[in-house]
Amino acid sequence: MRVVDVLLPWLAGTLMLAALGLIFVVVPSEAQMGVVQRIFYVHVPCAWAAYAGFVLVAGASVAYLATGRPAADRLAVAAAEVGVLFCSLVLVTGPIWARPIWGVWWTWDPRLTMTVILWAIYAGYLLLRSFGGEEDAVARWAAVLGIVGVLVIPVIRVSVRLLHGIHPAVLTTREGSSGLADPTMRLTLAVSSAAVLALALWLVRSRVRLAALGASASRLRRELEAREGATA
Amino acid sequence: MVLRTALAILAKDLRIEARTREGLASALVLGVLLVLVFSVAHDAPADRAPSLAPAVLWVTFVFTGLLGVQRSFVLEREHDALAGLLVAPVDAAALFFGKLAGNMLLLGVMQAIVLPLVAVLLHVELWAALPALLVVLLLGNLGFAALATLFAAITVRARAREVMLPVLLLPLLVPVLIGGVKATQAILVAGLAAAREPLGVIAAFDVIVTVAGVLLFEQVVRE
Numbered sequence: 001m002r003v004v005d006v007l008l009p010w011l012a013g014t015l016m017l018a019a020l021g022l023i024f025v026v027v028p029s030e031a032q033m034g035v036v037q038r039i040f041y042v043h044v045p046c047a048w049a050a051y052a053g054f055v056l057v058a059g060a061s062v063a064y065l066a067t068g069r070p071a072a073d074r075l076a077v078a079a080a081e082v083g084v085l086f087c088s089l090v091l092v093t094g095p096i097w098a099r100p101i102w103g104v105w106w107t108w109d110p111r112l113t114m115t116v117i118l119w120a121i122y123a124g125y126l127l128l129r130s131f132g133g134e135e136d137a138v139a140r141w142a143a144v145l146g147i148v149g150v151l152v153i154p155v156i157r158v159s160v161r162l163l164h165g166i167h168p169a170v171l172t173t174r175e176g177s178s179g180l181a182d183p184t185m186r187l188t189l190a191v192s193s194a195a196v197l198a199l200a201l202w203l204v205r206s207r208v209r210l211a212a213l214g215a216s217a218s219r220l221r222r223e224l225e226a227r228e229g230a231t232a
Numbered sequence: 233m234v235l236r237t238a239l240a241i242l243a244k245d246l247r248i249e250a251r252t253r254e255g256l257a258s259a260l261v262l263g264v265l266l267v268l269v270f271s272v273a274h275d276a277p278a279d280r281a282p283s284l285a286p287a288v289l290w291v292t293f294v295f296t297g298l299l300g301v302q303r304s305f306v307l308e309r310e311h312d313a314l315a316g317l318l319v320a321p322v323d324a325a326a327l328f329f330g331k332l333a334g335n336m337l338l339l340g341v342m343q344a345i346v347l348p349l350v351a352v353l354l355h356v357e358l359w360a361a362l363p364a365l366l367v368v369l370l371l372g373n374l375g376f377a378a379l380a381t382l383f384a385a386i387t388v389r390a391r392a393r394e395v396m397l398p399v400l401l402l403p404l405l406v407p408v409l410i411g412g413v414k415a416t417q418a419i420l421v422a423g424l425a426a427a428r429e430p431l432g433v434i435a436a437f438d439v440i441v442t443v444a445g446v447l448l449f450e451q452v453v454r455e
Contacts, residue, residue, distance in 0.1 A: 065451055120403035127399055131392040141386040144448045145400060148382070151444055152404050155437045159407035162414045162430055 005209070008202040015195035022188040030185075036100050041188050043093040045196035046086045047115070053083025053200065054122060054150065061146030064139065070215065071208075073139045076146055078207035080125050082200050087119045110160040117156055121149050234326045241322070241330025245304060246337070255303045255338060263296040263346045271353050281354040286416035289350050290409055293343060293372070294402070300338045301380040302397050304331060305388040314385075315455060324450035328381060332445070335377040343369055356420060364424035368415045371431060375408045375438040382445040385452045407437040 023041045030037035056079035064072035094112065095105040106112065125145050132138035249255055270288045271281075308314040317327060347365070351358035358365075380401055387396040415430035 065448075117403050117406055124399045124403065127392075128386075128390065128396060131390065131396070133389070133391040137389065140451050140454070141390070144382070144386065144451055147448065148379075148441070148444050149404065151440050152379075152407070152437070155407045155433060155440060156404075158436070159410045159430075159433045162410055162433065 005202075005205055008198060008205065012195060012198035012202050015191060015198055019188070019192040019195040022184070022191055027184050027188045028182055033101055036097055039093050039097045041192040042196075043090060043097065044189065045193040046089040046093065048193060049196050049200040050083050050087035050090055050118070052197070053079045053086060053204070054118065054153075056204070057083060057122070057125070057146040058150035061143035064143045065147070070139075071212070073143070074208050074211040074215070075204070076143065077129060077211060078204045080122050080129075080146070081207055082203045084119065084122045084126060085203070086196070086200060087115065087122065090115055091119060108163060110157075110163060113160045113163060114157055117160070118153070121153075125149070234323055234329065237322055237326035238329035238333065241317075241327060242333045242337075245307075245330070245334040248307065249334075249338075255300055256341060258303070259296050259300045259338060259342045260345055262299055263292055263342050264349060266292040266295060267346060267349055267353065276354075278355060282356050282420065283417075285350050285354045285356045285420070286413045288354065289347065289416060290372075290412040292346055292350075293339065293412070294376070294405060294409060296342055296346075297335075297339050297376055297380060298398055298401065300342070301335050301377065301384045302388065302393075304335060304338070305384040309388050314453060318453060318455070324453055325446050327453065328445055328449040331381045331385075332377050332442075335381055336373045339373045339377060340369070343373075361419050361423075364419045364427070365416065367424065368412060368419065368427065368431065368434070371434045371438060372408050372412045375434055375441055376405065378438065378441040378445045379404060379408075382441070382449060382452060385449065407433050411437070 023038050029035050057076050060072050060076035099105050129142050383400050387393045390396045411430040411434040415427040418427040
């Protein structure tokens, strides 16, 4: 275990406490939306963490196909799992905010549609990894999916805009300049983002270590079985 | 060389299809049934029926296409035919293009039946819009077949293969689905010029997935 793995959980924890204090005590309520708007400080950092996770999947997938190193593959799985986790949090916190503000839990606004499609792509990625079959082949297939996914995402982004082609983008401007008028709001968002990213990074590193330990455990088991087979 | 091998693969698939007629027959029956089920489920009054047509068409194409593409790879998996092809040796890119062409043909024939059927059942004026619709169908088929060919080669050898192909493919196919529906709508209402934006989306999708497919297919089929 490296120093960074010892420090990361403490860093994430401290930042998280600071973010909670800022969100619930310090930051003023937004003028129009009131107290509900505070969920924004969790919602948006989670979205960034999810995007970062999915980009990391693609990067690690390219590295795996180029070098064939198992470490790159383990990074890809870890990033996908953490990405799906934070994407799920985005999809949970969003409707909680949307219900009182828009009056509905869900709407097929381009940005919402995009997020749920992203979630589906990487949930499929995790399904492929769990139910795929033989390990080496699955790692290669998953890498192909990780790369194609990130290549297609820009086109999906453009295509979902066609969905509401006749409507003006009313619902998507909520993060405009009016949203974070108070400097405390920007500070809260910054601290909360740092907390969520530190948490995500720690989760990814822990998940990579778990996968590495799992791989060496199964290698040891195979060696042991081979030795027992030889003596028997 | 790549082209000749690809054509040989296409010819082989067409010969199998001509002798068994399984792929086309099952795709056609499923396609017709889906159109019937959607039409009955919507139960739209006559004046609103044409507005349903684009969605019914594209959802039918997507689900029927999934079945057809899946089948073309199940054949390769039986008796390790795919491994045989690869040691022949067949270039992965040639294999990809051969399979892609076969799947596009299958989709095209299925659409040649489903499109008139939808036009009749949902009161769409087909003749005037037909040349423009062919452009949309061709572009859509290319993108669909390229992505589906790449992923069917994966899922056919995965354990839970019946579910895996739709699960992986459907979210990534969104540009073809939305683009296809919007382009078809625009063409039926205002002609080809109105469909420029969705057609551009499908074309961009085609380029990306075809290039990605050619480059990555080797990683997928390699033993």
